[in-house]
Amino acid sequence: MYAFYAHCDPLTTERITKQDQLIPLFIVDLVGNVPGMSGLLVSCAFSASLSSVSSGMNALAAIAAEDFIKPNFKDIDDKKLTIITxxxxxxxxxxxxxxxFIASVMGDILNSTLLLMGIVSGPVLGVFTLGVFFPWSTSKGVLTGLFVGSIxxxxxxxxxxxxxxxxxxxxLFIDGCSVGDVTTINPYTSYMNELNMTSMEHIVQPTDAPFIAGEVSGYNFYSLSYLTSVLWLGLFAWSLVWRSVS
Structure with a gap:
């Protein structure tokens, strides 16, 4: 996507308002000329998401039935329990x-989602593994560890x-956009078509300064990428659960 939009940045030209919209836009620009193909690819992405969401909803309903409805309504029959579930x-x-709908106005939802998963998964995993390896743990100790890890x-x-x-x-640049229009033209396709093969040697020569990702000294204690927050934040909370109980 960077190679495709490097010379016609959709954010700069305001074709999109946030980076989460890049993938649908890329699909439409890439295969939009093939009838039905862009809709098929977008529907595949939504189907993959909905399959996970539906299983999560059923799991929540089953947990509510087992932990809240059955203990409080012991004489309830299976038909009523199924309807309530x-x-x-x-x-x-x-x-x-x-x-x-709320997430649509929150900005980068992927960042918030991964951070939330890191916050929740760590303490829950800590309690689960604590019960597996130390079944004699008391409820007060487990709740204390869960509370400390979550906070x-x-x-x-x-x-x-x-x-x-x-x-x-x-x-990123906008010099590859059409004049008077924001429709993206793949600059690499058009450039390679006009390029003489004798000038390829000039392109592959490493004469330009490389892109440097930055200095390590610019990071601090909180410099954790949201892409790794599920792992490191969860591990941090998991270790606190065990430490609090011990």
Whole structure:
């Protein structure tokens, strides 16, 4: 996508408003001339997402039925329990739709999602592994570890948001856009068609200064990429759960 849009940046030309829209735009620009192909690719991406969401909704409904409905309504029959579970699953779906509308105005939703997963997954994994390896752990100790791990994870995630890592983006231009229009033209395709093969040697020579990703000294304690926050933030919270219990 960078090679395709390097000389006609969609953000600069305001074809899109945030980077999350790059993939759908790229699909439309790449195969939009083939009837039905762009819709097929976008529907495949949505189908993959919806399959995970639907299983999560069913899991939430099953957990609610086992942990809340059955213990409090012991005489309930299976038919009523099934109906209640279906209503609860539908309610979770409606709640997810509302959250989707809220997420559309939150900016970079991928960043927030991965940070949230890192906050939640670490303490939960800590409690799970604690029960596997130390089944004699008391409920007070487990709840204390869960609370400490969650609070510290939230605090560290807030620090990441307030002290973001320095970003170094490669250069982008708009000199490849059509005059008077923002329609993207792949500059590499048109350039290679006009290029004489005798001048290829000039291109492959490493004469230009390389793109440098930045200095390590610019990082601080909170300089954790959101792409690795699920791993490191979860590991941080998991270790705090174990440390609090021990």
């Amino acid at each position: 279906k209503f609860f699953s539908a309610g979770c779906g409606l709640f997810g739709i509302v959250l989707a 510290c994870g939230i605090g560290y995630a807030v620090g990441i948001q307030r002290n973001p890592s320095p970003t170094f983006e490669p250069p």
